[in-house]
Amino acid sequence: MTKDPIDKLLDDAQSGKSLFQNREVLHYSFIPNIILHREDEQKKVTQSLLPLLKKSRPSNLLVYGKPGVGKTLVVKKVLDKIQERVKDNSFPIHLLYANSKEETTLYGLLVKLGGQLGLKGKQLPSTGLSISEVFNRIIAKIEEDELNTVFVVDEIDFLAELISKSGKDILYSLTRANERLKKGTLTLIGISNDLTFKERLDPRVLSSMSEEEIVFTNYTVEQIKEILEERIKVAFIPNSVEAAALNLCSAMSGQEHGDARRAIDLLRVAGEMAEREQSDTVKEDHIRRASLKMEEDKETTALNSYPLHEKLLILAVMKAGGNTTGEIYQSYKNLCKITRQKELTQRRITQMLSEIEMTGLITGKIIHQGMHGRTKKFNLTLNADTVKKAFKEDLTLEDLV
Ligand SMILES: Nc1ncnc2c1ncn2[C@@H]1O[C@H](COP(=O)(O)OP(=O)(O)OP(=O)(O)O)[C@@H](O)[C@H]1O
Numbered sequence: 001m002t003k004d005p006i007d008k009l010l011d012d013a014q015s016g017k018s019l020f021q022n023r024e025v026l027h028y029s030f031i032p033n034i035i036l037h038r039e040d041e042q043k044k045v046t047q048s049l050l051p052l053l054k055k056s057r058p059s060n061l062l063v064y065g066k067p068g069v070g071k072t073l074v075v076k077k078v079l080d081k082i083q084e085r086v087k088d089n090s091f092p093i094h095l096l097y098a099n100s101k102e103e104t105t106l107y108g109l110l111v112k113l114g115g116q117l118g119l120k121g122k123q124l125p126s127t128g129l130s131i132s133e134v135f136n137r138i139i140a141k142i143e144e145d146e147l148n149t150v151f152v153v154d155e156i157d158f159l160a161e162l163i164s165k166s167g168k169d170i171l172y173s174l175t176r177a178n179e180r181l182k183k184g185t186l187t188l189i190g191i192s193n194d195l196t197f198k199e200r201l202d203p204r205v206l207s208s209m210s211e212e213e214i215v216f217t218n219y220t221v222e223q224i225k226e227i228l229e230e231r232i233k234v235a236f237i238p239n240s241v242e243a244a245a246l247n248l249c250s251a252m253s254g255q256e257h258g259d260a261r262r263a264i265d266l267l268r269v270a271g272e273m274a275e276r277e278q279s280d281t282v283k284e285d286h287i288r289r290a291s292l293k294m295e296e297d298k299e300t301t302a303l304n305s306y307p308l309h310e311k312l313l314i315l316a317v318m319k320a321g322g323n324t325t326g327e328i329y330q331s332y333k334n335l336c337k338i339t340r341q342k343e344l345t346q347r348r349i350t351q352m353l354s355e356i357e358m359t360g361l362i363t364g365k366i367i368h369q370g371m372h373g374r375t376k377k378f379n380l381t382l383n384a385d386t387v388k389k390a391f392k393e394d395l396t397l398e399d400l401v
């Protein structure tokens, strides 16, 4: 008799060994005790904030570098250390942190910072005021209580996208707030992984925001490897990650990106895969397959985030691959009929094709046809199975794929 499939999985999970001894340390929010290869950066960030301890105002600071190079980690650790020192200080220092990516509006971001200064409820309602009024109230609070504040705005490039015209002035005001304050101080620390962010800033804002700058470089393959080794010691039971797997994981995330986050994610996914398969160790092959899976998951998420007609169009390209816009349009219309959707115009679909082409999901190639002029032919860049699997979750498309 074959075992019930649910029982089998549950039995395996209960009796099988786990490869992990502390899975949480592979989560992105975990703050490791040891920060390797960022000594200089830790020193520089600390140094720039030292004036706080001497009761004067630090310069504004702009921290930048590619994703996953330890910017947030280092800045948070320095803040924690300073906060610990000044806990029972008579000189009030307030270190505030907000991530622009987690806020949908500039208003939300300011309210989040204001909240950490103790502005609550009526003092700083979560809607209804103008941005400049919110800002004025924060400034007033700093003056009233003579606070020395540091605002850390992480992923500040997203802030630039959140702000409208009036918001631009706020960014300017924020960087120059100190000149307005009669009492208390405000220092701004901006963190960004968008290296073009600086070019997009108003020069006035840039010059006051980056009174000081610290650039984080990418990690080398060797450095990534050492960071992973430290993490493996805490996350896995001893000897459960093979040397070849560690090397491959470091090489895959190091060579291209120098990104520690990617390396840790890859290791976690490979570890879970190995555990599910009841392997005694994480092997090279798990890393390889984990990398493919992560790539595929990213594609699936991208596919699922498209609205219905974009999805229909992607399916049309899949079915009428290597065809011209006209032929793809026919295929799209056909799919609309089957799914009982009202079709969009050919003009709109042509426009949509170029939009999707920009994301790299499909590619268009100009074909010269002699005296008939030229035409563009489109193809899917993804595996058709990935598309089918992703769209199966959409009830309207379920029967099509
Ligand atoms: N030197 C290091 N030692 C140990 N872990 C590290 C180190 N650098 C980065 N990490 C880990 O890598 C991940 C990414 O680091 P972090 O969040 O600081 O990157 P970031 O530079 O802020 O990237 P992003 O610009 O994408 O926000 C985190 O899980 C962090 O714990």
Ligand SMILES: [Mg+2]
Binding pocket: 071, 072, 073, 154
């Ligand atoms: Mg970060």
